[in-house]
Amino acid sequence: MAQCTLKPDIDFTRKLTLAGGDSLKKCYQCATCAVACPLAPANAPYPRKEMVWASWGLKDKLTSDVDIWLCHNCGNCSDLCPRGANPADVMSAARNVVYQDLTAPKCVGSLMSKPSGLPILFGIPAILWFIVWWIRSLYNDGNWFPVRPDGHIVFGDIFYGDYTIDPIFMLTFFGALFILCRGAYKLWQSFKPDGAVAVIGEKGCWLCHLWHVLVDEVIFATRFDDCHDGPKTGKVTQTRRVGHTVLVWAFVTLAFVTAVVALGHWGGKIFPIIEITTPLHPMHLVKIIANVGALMLVVGLILLTIRRIAENSETHKSNYYDWYLLGIIWAVALTGIFSQVFRLAEAVGPAFLVYYLHLVFVWMLFAYLPWSKLGHLFYRTVALLYVRMYGRKG
Amino acid sequence: MSNAILVVGGGFSGLTAAIEAAELGHDVYIVEKSPWLGGRVAQLNKYFPKLCPPSCGLEIQFQRIRKNPRIHCLTMANVIGVNGSKGNYTVRVRLEPRHTPPHNVDFTFLASTLEGEVASEFDLGLSKRKALYKAMPFAYPARYVLDTTTLSKADNARIAGKASLDPSEEAREIELSVGAIVVATGWKPYDVTNLSNLGAGSVKNCISNMQLERLASPFGPTQGKIVRPTDGRTPHSVAFVQCAGSRDQNHLNYCSYICCMATLKHCLYFAEQHPTTQITVFYIDLRAPGRYVNVLEKVQALPNVHFIKGKVANVTQSDGDCCCIQAEDAIRGEKLTLNYDMVVLATGMQPTLATEKCPIPVAVDADGFIAGGEEAGIFACGCAVMPLDVTRSAQSGTAAALKAVQTVKGR
Numbered sequence: 001m002a003q004c005t006l007k008p009d010i011d012f013t014r015k016l017t018l019a020g021g022d023s024l025k026k027c028y029q030c031a032t033c034a035v036a037c038p039l040a041p042a043n044a045p046y047p048r049k050e051m052v053w054a055s056w057g058l059k060d061k062l063t064s065d066v067d068i069w070l071c072h073n074c075g076n077c078s079d080l081c082p083r084g085a086n087p088a089d090v091m092s093a094a095r096n097v098v099y100q101d102l103t104a105p106k107c108v109g110s111l112m113s114k115p116s117g118l119p120i121l122f123g124i125p126a127i128l129w130f131i132v133w134w135i136r137s138l139y140n141d142g143n144w145f146p147v148r149p150d151g152h153i154v155f156g157d158i159f160y161g162d163y164t165i166d167p168i169f170m171l172t173f174f175g176a177l178f179i180l181c182r183g184a185y186k187l188w189q190s191f192k193p194d195g196a197v198a199v200i201g202e203k204g205c206w207l208c209h210l211w212h213v214l215v216d217e218v219i220f221a222t223r224f225d226d227c228h229d230g231p232k233t234g235k236v237t238q239t240r241r242v243g244h245t246v247l248v249w250a251f252v253t254l255a256f257v258t259a260v261v262a263l264g265h266w267g268g269k270i271f272p273i274i275e276i277t278t279p280l281h282p283m284h285l286v287k288i289i290a291n292v293g294a295l296m297l298v299v300g301l302i303l304l305t306i307r308r309i310a311e312n313s314e315t316h317k318s319n320y321y322d323w324y325l326l327g328i329i330w331a332v333a334l335t336g337i338f339s340q341v342f343r344l345a346e347a348v349g350p351a352f353l354v355y356y357l358h359l360v361f362v363w364m365l366f367a368y369l370p371w372s373k374l375g376h377l378f379y380r381t382v383a384l385l386y387v388r389m390y391g392r393k394g
Numbered sequence: 395m396s397n398a399i400l401v402v403g404g405g406f407s408g409l410t411a412a413i414e415a416a417e418l419g420h421d422v423y424i425v426e427k428s429p430w431l432g433g434r435v436a437q438l439n440k441y442f443p444k445l446c447p448p449s450c451g452l453e454i455q456f457q458r459i460r461k462n463p464r465i466h467c468l469t470m471a472n473v474i475g476v477n478g479s480k481g482n483y484t485v486r487v488r489l490e491p492r493h494t495p496p497h498n499v500d501f502t503f504l505a506s507t508l509e510g511e512v513a514s515e516f517d518l519g520l521s522k523r524k525a526l527y528k529a530m531p532f533a534y535p536a537r538y539v540l541d542t543t544t545l546s547k548a549d550n551a552r553i554a555g556k557a558s559l560d561p562s563e564e565a566r567e568i569e570l571s572v573g574a575i576v577v578a579t580g581w582k583p584y585d586v587t588n589l590s591n592l593g594a595g596s597v598k599n600c601i602s603n604m605q606l607e608r609l610a611s612p613f614g615p616t617q618g619k620i621v622r623p624t625d626g627r628t629p630h631s632v633a634f635v636q637c638a639g640s641r642d643q644n645h646l647n648y649c650s651y652i653c654c655m656a657t658l659k660h661c662l663y664f665a666e667q668h669p670t671t672q673i674t675v676f677y678i679d680l681r682a683p684g685r686y687v688n689v690l691e692k693v694q695a696l697p698n699v700h701f702i703k704g705k706v707a708n709v710t711q712s713d714g715d716c717c718c719i720q721a722e723d724a725i726r727g728e729k730l731t732l733n734y735d736m737v738v739l740a741t742g743m744q745p746t747l748a749t750e751k752c753p754i755p756v757a758v759d760a761d762g763f764i765a766g767g768e769e770a771g772i773f774a775c776g777c778a779v780m781p782l783d784v785t786r787s788a789q790s791g792t793a794a795a796l797k798a799v800q801t802v803k804g805r
Contacts, residue, residue: 030637030678034722034729035707036591045722045729080591080707082642231708231720234590 008057012097016054016062019100019113020319021093027051027085033077038230039070039223041392046070047077047087054090063101064190068094069376069383074227078315079235089317096321098379099371103183109371115320125363129356132164145348153343153351154279159359161265161278172367179370184382191386199390209388213381218252221245238307247300247329253293260286279343291340297333301326325373331361397802399795400425400485400572402473402754405433406784407776408578409455410791411798415576416464418799423570425471425487430533431456433580437516439610439618439663441784442655442686447612449532451784456534469535474567476575476754480771481802485570491563493540494526499558501526501538508553510546514615517608518583520601520623521615525549526559531613573802574771576794577754577764581743581777584639584646592638592739593709593717598624600709600717600737602638603656610663620667622736624715628668629735633719634660635706636677640742648761650742651781654681657740658693665696673699674734676706676721702730709737743781771801 016024029052034045046067053061062068068091077087100109111117133144136158140146146157159165216222224241261276264286268275280287305326308318335358342351369375387393397420401412404426416422424431435441435448459465468487475486494501504526511522516529523529525544528537542561545553553559583604586595593600599622601609612618622629634657639645657675664671673696680701682690693699708720717737722729748762756767756774764774775794776787 028641028678029724030641031704031722031724032707035705035720040729042729042731044727048722048724049727080644082637082644082705084643231591232594234588234594 006056006058009059010057012059012062013055013057015097015100016090016093019093019096020317020321021054021086021090023084023086024051024054024090024093025085026083027055027087028083030082032080032082033087036077036080036230036233037071038076038226038228039072040067047091050094051085051087051090054094062094063098065094066191066383066386068098069380070387072223072227074224074230074237074240075311075316076227076230076233076237079233079237080231081315084314086315086317088315089319092319092321095376095379096319096373098187099321099373099375102186102375102379103179103370108368112324112368112371113320121364121368122360125360125367128168128363129159129359132168133158133352133356136160136164145352147346147348151346153346153348155339155343155352155355156278158352159355165359166262166266169363169366172363176366176369180375180378183370183375184378187379187382188386191383197390203389206385206389209385210381213384213388217381217384218248221248235312238310240304240307243300243303243307245300246296247304250293250296250300253289253296257286257290257293282344294333294337297329298337301330301333305330321373328361328365328372332358332365335361396482396571396573397421398423398570398572399574399576399798399802400473400483400570401576401578402752403433403578403580403776403778404428404431404467404469405578405580405776405787406435406451406455407580407778407782407787407791407794408433408576409452409459410788411576411578411775411795412465413455413458413462414792414795415799416462417458418795419464420799420802421464421466423466423468423487423572425473426467426469427472429470429492429537429539430529430535431459431467431469432530432534434582434604435784436530436533437518437604437611438607439612439614440659442659442689443783443785445659445662452534453532456532459534467535468568470539473753480769481573483572483575483771485572485575487568487570489566489568491560491565492537493542493560493563494538495558495560496537498536499538501528501558504553504556505538508545508549510544510549512541512544517615518602518605520605520608526553574773574798575754576791576798577752577756577767577772577774577778578776578791578794579746579750579752579778581745581781582749584650584741584744586638586739586741588645589639589739589741591708592635592706593711597709597711597717597737598715599629599735600739602739602741603653603660604741606660606663606738607656610660610667620663622715627735629671631672631734632664632674632736632738633706633717633732633734634673634675634738634740635709635719636675636680636740637705638739638741641678646742646744646761648781649681651681651683652783653740653742655686655689655783657738658682658686658689660738661693661696661699662689665693665699669698671698674732675699675701676704676719677701678703678705704730706737709739743777745778747778768797771798773797773801 031048034040034048040046071091073088075088100113111121137144221241264274264276335354339355339358399415399420399422401408401424404424412422412424432452438448440447470490472488474488477484505524508524510525513519514521514523525541526538586602608614609616609620640650661673702723704721704724706719706721710718712718712733716733718733720731745762747758756772757765759765764778773794775790
């Protein structure tokens with residue numbers, strides 16, 4: 001047998017422990033978890049091997065492991081785990097460590113990993129939008145809370161789209177997208193084993209595979225139901241399919257509305273026929289769709305939050321990354337809804353303040369996306385695409 | 395003040411404690427809740443260390459009891475109250491009615507004519523017993539029991555007027571004065587219905603290790619032939635599921651100590667009866683303490699016994715009343731889905747006091763094992779204290795007897 005020397009990385013194990021995997025040392029490698037997981041393939045199943053890598057501190061193995069992304073965190077393994085080692089939490093912690101370290105600037109990942117980083121993360125957009133507010137107030141004769149002569153509030157009077165919101169958010173959005181793509185590429189490279197991979201059987205084109213991934217994951221979220229096909233645990237596991245799907249579709253709806261408004265606004269400068277001016281009338285079709293999207297967002301959030309709170313905390317612990325993401329989406333949804341409510345109620349002070357907070361939270365959601373749990377949107381898709389290209393269903 | 399000793403439980407450790415104390419000159423009361431002495435050992439086909447049948451060791455114990463007038467056996471008896479303190483206990487015991495005469499009457503023929511049947515507790519549900527029954531040929535006391543709730547209408551007519559049977563006998567309560575108490579309440583097999591991922595007892599031909607002992611026992615439901623309970627066929631492939639409920643915080647949060655050795659013993663049963671049967675043992679760790687490693691080596695050398703490291707975490711029914719199991723071979727890193735003619739769950743030991751109330755004032759730990767009580771003149775032994783094999787149970791019985799004797803000596 002070939003000799004090999006393991007080089008345990010104790011710091012890495014400590015990092016995993018802090019990222020939500022504090023139970024990993026309890027594992028005694030009984031391999032119950034690999035059977036408990038209905039998603040794990042027969043060949044090289046997970047998460048037992050990840051558990052031993054985690055406790056041995058084999059950083060390279062774990063961070064380049066495609067399987068940590070295939071786990072959908074149903075918690076069957078933790079329910080059946082005889083030692084309370086909670087493999088599902090350790091898998092989640094491994095993903096968190098990847099969020100933290102995958103892409104530069106890594107200082108953001110470090111700030112995103114703990115609550116003490118929040119003031120700085122909040123402070124950056126808070127100062128940014130405050131400067132915008134201050135500069136724009138000078139254009140309104142020093143008035144920080146301008147009201148139209150007819151009593152209406154127009155947020156564009158302060159946060160003017162063309163020169164403030166649009167360029168800043170476009171820069172943020174495409175910047176984040178660039179960082180995400182770089183991270184996804186890095187992940188893809190790390191998934192590849194040394195040497196060549198022989199694929200037996202028919203190979204599909206990557207676009208077809210991507211389409212199937214999106215159908216299974218986004219449109220129907222069927223993997224969540226597959227999660228429940230494992231051995232009987234004797235415990236009730238609440239489904240996440242409804243909450244997650246509603247939330248995803250709320251985001252799709254809101255992204256669609258944003259795109260329509262942006263197209264109407266910028267395109268309207270060239271083709272006046274499609275011009276859209278904000279604020280939209282409450283009965284405008286686009287506005288109605290937007291409000292339906294906001295409602296879906298709240299419904300999805302309520303379902304997912306209730307599930308997290310109701311979960312057995314002994315075997316399904318929610319970590320900081322989980323709560324940060326839920327928290328930031330809650331903040332975006334509530335400030336968005338209330339800025340509209342205050343605007344229509346013509347409560348000028350609260351309206352501008354809440355809208356300002358809304359901009360801060362939306363910026364946080366997008367700018368820090370590559371280091372937040374929302375990164376799974378990209379990274380999990382990449383992992384699913386990777387395994388499908390090599391003949392696995394994921 | 396009394397220098398008598400009460401022993402609660404008539405299993406191997408309780409019997410040992412009782413005999414040792416009586417042979418040192420003390421009056422001893424054995425309170426046993428079942429109709430016969432012998433406990434779990436009586437249910438086994440063979441037991442360690444020498445792999446002799448239970449009649450072998452128990453026969454000697456029964457002889458010693460029979461010859462010793464100081465030992466008073468109370469069967470079908472339960473302790474219902476304890477008053478007093480160290481050296482001076484008053485114990486109330488409830489004696490359930492046996493409905494049969496105190497002397498040995500052979501009811502074999504009458505029993506065979508009865509029609510009412512119920513699942514046999516002694517055979518762990520693998521057979522039916524009549525209303526009038528004796529669980530084992532060497533039972534002590536060698537008396538039948540009449541279970542009036544199992545009698546059918548015709549049975550009632552049949553036994554009516556039999557002078558030797560008294561269906562109207564009622565439970566009695568007696569009081570005993572003792573100076574010390576030995577608690578030997580023992581263990582029971584862990585309830586498989588709790589193991590939801592291992593079929594929860596509903597998968598056919600998936601039996602527990604104690605049920606396999608009954609199948610292998612010459613006075614068991616199949617007269618000692620190890621066959622599938624559903625069709626009586628010889629199993630060609632058998633899987634043993636180790637740690638079924640043991641070392642598991644959701645079930646028994648400790649190693650039950652005996653299940654590895656029990657499985658190795660069962661492999662020897664198969665090698666003797668069906669040498670061509672393919673056996674696979676799925677384990678996390680194999681524990682063969684002390685000299686038992688010889689048995690492990692002997693079984694590992696058997697050509698048809700295979701060991702796979704990885705716990706079985708899913709048992710379901712498959713075609714032909716076979717059992718489908720899933721486990722990860724943790725050495726090869728491969729998830730296996732395999733069919734077996736028969737699956738044996740190596741269930742562990744749960745102390746009786748984990749689920750049953752005991753009026754004796756003694757502390758139990760989180761798992762139900764007795765912890766302490768010695769300062770009050772109450773001494774625990776056998777598997778009521780920790781999982782033990784028969785040898786060590788006997789040793790702990792002797793130890794408890796010596797402590798009890800010293801408590802009452804000179805009073």
